[in-house]
Amino acid sequence: MNEDITAQSPRRAYIPSERKSSEQPSSRTHAGGQLFQDASPHEGALQMQHEELDTVTDGFTSLHISTDLFDSAPIGYFTFDTLGRVRGATHTAAHMLGTDINPLLNKPFVEFVADQAGREIFVNHLNWVLHKQSTLKCEINLTGQDGSIICGQLQSVAINAGNRNGIAVLTSIVDVTVRRQLEERLQKANDELDLRVRERNEELSQANERLSREIEERRKAEESLSNAYAEIKELKDRLQAENIYLQQDIDREYNFGEIIGRSSALDYIFFRVEQVAPQDTTVLLLGETGTGKGVVARALHSRSTRKDRPMVTVHCTSLPANLIESELFGREKGAFTGSNDRQMGRFELADGGTIFLDEIGEMPMELQTKLLRVIQDGEFERLGSPRTIKVNVRIIAATNRNLEEEIRHGRFREDLFYRLNVFPITVPPLRKRKEDIPLLVNYFVSKFCKKTGKTIETVSKDVLNNLEGYHWPGNVRELESVIERAVITSPGTALHLLDRFENPPRREAIDEVQGVKALDELEQEHIIQVLKKTNWRIEGERGAALILGLNPSTLRGRMRKFGIRRS
Secondary structure (H helix, E strand, O other): HHHHHHHHHHHHHHHHHHHHHHHHHHHHHHHOOOOOHOOOOHHHHHHHHHHHHHHHHHHHHHHHHHHHHHHHHHOOOOOOOOOOOEEOOHHHHHHEEEEEEEHHHEEEEHHHOOOOHHHHHHHHHHHHHHHOOOOEEEEEEEEEOOEEEEEEEEEEEEOOOOOOOOOEEEEEEEOOOOHHHHHHHHHHHHHHHHHHHHHHHHHHHHHHHHHHHHHHHHHHHHHHHHHHHHHHHHHHHHHHHHHHHHHEEEEEEEEEOOOOOOOOOHHHHHHHHHHHHHOOOOOEOOOOOOOOOOHHHHHHHHOOOOOOOOOOOOOOOOOOOOOOOHHHHHHHOOOOOOOOOOOOOHHHHHHOEEEEEOOOOOOOOOHHHHHHHHHHOOOEEOOOOOEEEEEOEEEEEEEEEEEEHHHHHHHHOOOHHHHOEEEEEEOOOOOOOOHHHHHHHHHHHEEEEHHHHOOEEEEOHHHHHHOOOOOOOOHHHHHHHHHHHHHOOOOOOOOOOOOOOOOOOHHHHHHHHHHHHHHHHHHHHHHHHHHHHOOOOOOOOOOOOHHHOOOOOHHHHHHHOOOOOOO
């Protein structure tokens, strides 16, 4: 298709048709008359011309129809030469630019491009179409005469325009302005939506972070609260158990309320108690039954740094052999048949305080090993639980047995004996401190008079002599029982004894005197050793009184008593 055909084909399409219709009658007239004979020599040539003319006429008719179709289409068509000048255009294409066809012809198409970037795109597009010889597309902004901007989508293909014109470019242009506007609006809406989504995502992310932090803080708070509740419950259980044992101790009647006496043997016990009470040292109390080892143990605890914590007493002889372990170390629920509840042991109750193991010599051999571990490491396990419990307990043990004899017979562990025998204190029997009997009698008489409502005002010398002459195998506990019977049976205000006492063998009396002297000698030797170590210095930070735990005046009194002088 050349530029003349594209621009002027609608007019030319009708000219050949008119010429053909006007010449046909003339041909028929000559064919009926004489002139037909004259024209017969040229009949073949004329026939050929007529056929050629019909062919041309049919071609122009088809071109006319095709051009009408192009003009009525919503797509504009341009023909460009290799320099980008307009060589042909349809009415739709001209209308798209707001002008007619004729002003467009031979003009560079870049004049109708709205911006420099679009001009570069068009030039590159045209070059690529001519170079590639294939169909290519691009989009540029075009300017009409009214100044409006049109977004045109170009689709171009290189064609052969004939020998005279060479290669041309046929381009279709579709007005995609509305589509572009819709796309821009859609893109803008998408951008706004993306922005809102990002903002919302950031808000949700921040909210999730805050929620996660709150959840974590709440989890930690709940965990801390749970631990606090568990600790409170444990402390509550311990306090409740301590109160029970303390109440039992308060309700339990002591052998006597205080350590009563003025004998030298008892004075030595006070001395030993003052020495060891402030320490956490394990103490082993030795002595016969009824001598008051429990009272001495309470005196040790009340003068120690643990006096504000409980002292838990365990009577090893009063507990069944199958229950003593659970009583000492506790048990879990279901540890054995009949253990329906979890129970804290005596060692756990005494944590921070003192535990008094009375009659330790009666403890079964299988428990002595576990007790040894508690003394060594301060830890144990409850029955039915693998969890190790650590405690800080001061141990005071007491026994009326000869533990060394028990070791020889295989009834007591030797290693446990050495762990307990760190600071032994032997509580003297009542027969070795007879001078304390009058004081004890007065105390017990007053005690049982209040209990029975009776009034005993006098105790005769004969009664006291009779009591002092007895060897008291049951010691203070036996004396307490004798006085209680006497108060009950005495008819008046004077104390009368119904019991008849046998005099002790002479050998025992001799042993008693020798035993008292041995205690005095032990105390005397100990004071002399400390005085020599301090170069006979009594007072001050390095004095003997501080080391012995005595008041300087008390130490001087002991020195005068034993006749200790610096040589």
